[in-house]
Amino acid sequence: MTALSIVDDVHTEIGEWDGRGWFPPGPQLAICLSGGLDELSDTELMEVAAAARRQTSWAQARELAAIAELSRRRTAAENDDATDCRILSAHESVVEEVAAALTVTGNTAATLVHLADRLADDLPATRQALETGRIDLHKTRVICDLTDGLPDGIAERAEAAVLDKAPDQTTGQLRRRLRRIVRRLAPEQLEERKREAVRRRDLQIWDTPDGTADLAITGLETTEAHAIFNKITAVSRRIRSDGGTRPLHAIRADLAKELLQGAPFPEAAHRLLTQPVEPPCAEATTAPVTAPELPRPDVTLVETLAEMADRRLTKILTHARASGRAKALPFLITRAVQDMHDQLHGLCENWCQTTGQTPDRHGHSGYRPPAAMRRMIEARHETCVFPTCNRRSNRCDLDHTIPWGRGITCQCNLAPLCRRHHRTKQSPGWTLIQPWPGLLIWVTPSGRWHITLPTRQ
Ligand SMILES: [Zn+2]
Numbered sequence: 253m254t255a256l257s258i259v260d261d262v263h264t265e266i267g268e269w270d271g272r273g274w275f276p277p278g279p280q281l282a283i284c285l286s287g288g289l290d291e292l293s294d295t296e297l298m299e300v301a302a303a304a305r306r307q308t309s310w311a312q313a314r315e316l317a318a319i320a321e322l323s324r325r326r327t328a329a330e331n332d333d334a335t336d337c338r339i340l341s342a343h344e345s346v347v348e349e350v351a352a353a354l355t356v357t358g359n360t361a362a363t364l365v366h367l368a369d370r371l372a373d374d375l376p377a378t379r380q381a382l383e384t385g386r387i388d389l390h391k392t393r394v395i396c397d398l399t400d401g402l403p404d405g406i407a408e409r410a411e412a413a414v415l416d417k418a419p420d421q422t423t424g425q426l427r428r429r430l431r432r433i434v435r436r437l438a439p440e441q442l443e444e445r446k447r448e449a450v451r452r453r454d455l456q457i458w459d460t461p462d463g464t465a466d467l468a469i470t471g472l473e474t475t476e477a478h479a480i481f482n483k484i485t486a487v488s489r490r491i492r493s494d495g496g497t498r499p500l501h502a503i504r505a506d507l508a509k510e511l512l513q514g515a516p517f518p519e520a521a522h523r524l525l526t527q528p529v530e531p532p533c534a535e536a537t538t539a540p541v542t543a544p545e546l547p548r549p550d551v552t553l554v555e556t557l558a559e560m561a562d563r564r565l566t567k568i569l570t571h572a573r574a575s576g577r578a579k580a581l582p583f584l585i586t587r588a589v590q591d592m593h594d595q596l597h598g599l600c601e602n603w604c605q606t607t608g609q610t611p612d613r614h615g616h617s618g619y620r621p622p623a624a625m626r627r628m629i630e631a632r633h634e635t636c637v638f639p640t641c642n643r644r645s646n647r648c649d650l651d652h653t654i655p656w657g658r659g660i661t662c663q664c665n666l667a668p669l670c671r672r673h674h675r676t677k678q679s680p681g682w683t684l685i686q687p688w689p690g691l692l693i694w695v696t697p698s699g700r701w702h703i704t705l706p707t708r709q
């Protein structure tokens with residue numbers, strides 16, 4: 253039997269994607285992944301992409317495990333009194349070996365060896381999550397980076413606290429959550445890290461592939477950086493409203509460039525417009541407004557409903573495939589979510605009347621939500637409710653999930669959406685339904701669903 257016919261055999265046996273959405277990474281998945289794509293449904297294509305990513309994570313875990321094993325061997329063999337500064341330490345030597353073997357720079361190799369050592373010694377759960385494809389290398393790096401240098405025991409606690417949700421979060425979401433946790437567990441370490449970053453502040457330049465160069469100030473205090481950015485943006489807006497024809501981003505860049513080249517603020521603005529410009533008003537230069545602290549809605553109830561929804565939809569998915577109706581999935585899933593919405597309607601109405609901002613009636617009478625309702629919804633969702641979007645909710649529009657008229661202005665029918673995801677919602681094949689206040693279910697054109705819950709600290 254040739255190697256090829258073995259692959260063929262295994263492939264006919266397990267090549268179908270039906271029910272194999274969560275097939276674990278490893279040699280068998282590699283064979284599944286090598287099949288053709290032409291015959292697959294849209295849903296299956298997305299499953300192949302997700303499976304390939306799991307397989308990549310698995311391979312990266314193998315790469316790091318091999319490096320860690322080499323590092324362990326070299327360090328164990330190192331002479332204890334090897335203080336000869338003319339030769340490389342065992343660790344430095346491993347870095348060079350890795351750099352040569354993988355054709356990467358010394359810096360990259362040092363980072364890889366460090367990551368490999370930390371995964372092997374300090375972060376076994378993260379290593380396992382990478383190996384089983386639950387998280388990718390980017391998220392692994394985030395966890396490694398933010399737990400680096402934490403006191404004994406704290407790194408494990410932080411790791412344990414983030415890993416459950418990490419598979420469903422983007423790298424940015426994971427980083428923010430982990431940073432919050434570390435701030436709670438080891439505030440001094442985070443503070444020291446920040447001071448260190450400020451100490452290393454710099455003006456940096458690098459060439460881009462476009463043939464231009466980027467220039468950036470690194471290591472600024474956050475409030476300071478926002479104040480500078482807001483001030484430049486405010487003046488840029490004024491220049492544009494006074495007749496400037498360039499887009500805002502270009503005015504912003506040109507203004508910053510003039511200022512850095514030594515032009516005083518008003519002159520710089522003049523030069524950009526050749527019209528008189530007033531100095532920026534004080535209120536436009538303050539740091540961004542953050543959402544006020546408000547009591548959070550009952551997240552546990554929402555979570556329970558989300559789990560129920562997920563179970564129900566998974567059942568429909570399995571059934572549709574078993575009965576050869578995979579093509580009807582977008583329709584079946586959308587209808588199931590809609591049914592869920594309709595079934596919860598009466599309950600939801602009661603809930604809104606007792607917990608909402610419009611006592612004894614369901615919803616506010618106008619199109620625009622009152623300020624208190626807006627604040628409540630912006631606090632409920634810190635970002636746009638598209639699963640991977642990080643646009644802050646106070647910079648989004650509050651969208652009526654069911655358009656105003658048919659739908660009402662209430663916590664059960666409003667959610668922040670950025671412009672891009674507002675357009676996504678309206679695009680053919682996409683559906684967004686809010687079966688319960690703060691619980692949003694997206695159905696994609698390929699019949700997959702994504703559940704967005706209220707933000708949790
Ligand atoms: Zn309502």
Ligand SMILES: [Zn+2]
Nearest residue numbers: 636641670673
């Ligand atoms: Zn968005």
